[in-house]
Amino acid sequence: MDIIAPVVTPFRNGRLDLDLYAEHIRNITAKGVDAIFVAGTTGLGPALSVEERKALLEAAASAARRVIFQVGSLVLDQALDLAKYAERFDAVEAIASVPPYYFPRLSERQIAKYFRDLCAATTRPVYLYNYPAAVGRDVDAKAAREIGCLKGVKDTNDSIAHTLAYKRLMPHMRVYNGSDSLVLASFSVGLDGVVASSANYVPEALARLREYVARGDLERARSLQFAIDEVLEAARPLGYSSAVYELVEIFQGYDAGEPRPPIYPLDPEERAWLRAAVAQARSKLAP
Numbered sequence: 193m194d195i196i197a198p199v200v201t202p203f204r205n206g207r208l209d210l211d212l213y214a215e216h217i218r219n220i221t222a223k224g225v226d227a228i229f230v231a232g233t234t235g236l237g238p239a240l241s242v243e244e245r246k247a248l249l250e251a252a253a254s255a256a257r258r259v260i261f262q263v264g265s266l267v268l269d270q271a272l273d274l275a276k277y278a279e280r281f282d283a284v285e286a287i288a289s290v291p292p293y294y295f296p297r298l299s300e301r302q303i304a305k306y307f308r309d310l311c312a313a314t315t316r317p318v319y320l321y322n323y324p325a326a327v328g329r330d331v332d333a334k335a336a337r338e339i340g341c342l343k344g345v346k347d348t349n350d351s352i353a354h355t356l357a358y359k360r361l362m363p364h365m366r367v368y369n370g371s372d373s374l375v376l377a378s379f380s381v382g383l384d385g386v387v388a389s390s391a392n393y394v395p396e397a398l399a400r401l402r403e404y405v406a407r408g409d410l411e412r413a414r415s416l417q418f419a420i421d422e423v424l425e426a427a428r429p430l431g432y433s434s435a436v437y438e439l440v441e442i443f444q445g446y447d448a449g450e451p452r453p454p455i456y457p458l459d460p461e462e463r464a465w466l467r468a469a470v471a472q473a474r475s476k477l478a479p
């Protein structure tokens with residue numbers, strides 16, 4: 193079962209810090225992360241230009257053996273361009289995409305055609321990134337099966353039953369859940385793994401949690417899951433996409449750069465408040 197990190201995208205003064213990006217990837221892959229998800233939600237994917245996503249992919253492919261590249265765009269040609277660009281990197285094991293978003297009442301036929309066009313543009317497996325709360329529509333297991341060319345799914349969903357349905361209807365599909373609160377549940381029901389933003393800041397704890405589940409030590413596994421939940425509860429009111437950068441510094445001990453507006457960095461008071469708020473969880477999650 194994989195631990196996949198949707199890595200943060202470090203900016204400094206609004207520009208990518210690619211050295212820091214590669215360094216962060218090397219650090220967390222040395223601590224239990226199996227694969228890197230580039231340009232996802234935690235990575236501010238929809239807020240990146242095509243050129244920035246290409247630069248991130250090149251840096252990630254230099255620092256990790258396994259990369260999943262998120263190419264979703266409301267400009268199909270950009271998504272196709274990114275998918276084709278990824279062909280040059282052996283480390284890219286799959287292309288992922290959110291479904292077309294923002295525009296309401298797109299038909300299932302149109303959503304399916306988007307993914308079939310993507311599948312036709314690449315030799316790599318294509319994964320659905322299903323995140324209804326962010327995208328505004330749910331491409332559930334039945335709809336995913338109708339699309340016909342998908343080889344995997346990352347389902348960011350608080351319902352493990354919703355995620356399991358992909359495995360039930362398409363047993364050969366690689367199925368991951370993207371909710372940090374469902375890491376224990378995902379490992380326990382035997383998904384192919386998790387894509388957890390917490391892998392940016394507590395990769396060691398996720399690796400231990402997976403080991404506890406494998407050994408049947410659910411009490412210790414639950415304790416780690418509950419500590420992660422405490423961190424999420426503290427961070428989310430501050431704006432989780434911004435707080436993740438601070439959480440990397442708190443738990444990993446290095447500056448992970450900052451987000452780029454309109455995802456604004458935490459201010460000094462918020463950073464101090466978060467550090468105090470996660471102190472107890474930190475002791476439970478310490479390596």
Ligand code: FW2
Pocket residue numbers: 198229231232233234235323346348370371372387388389
């Ligand atoms: C990503 C993920 C994780 C998110 C989750 C949302 O791309 O960042 O879906 O952290 O709370 O897969």
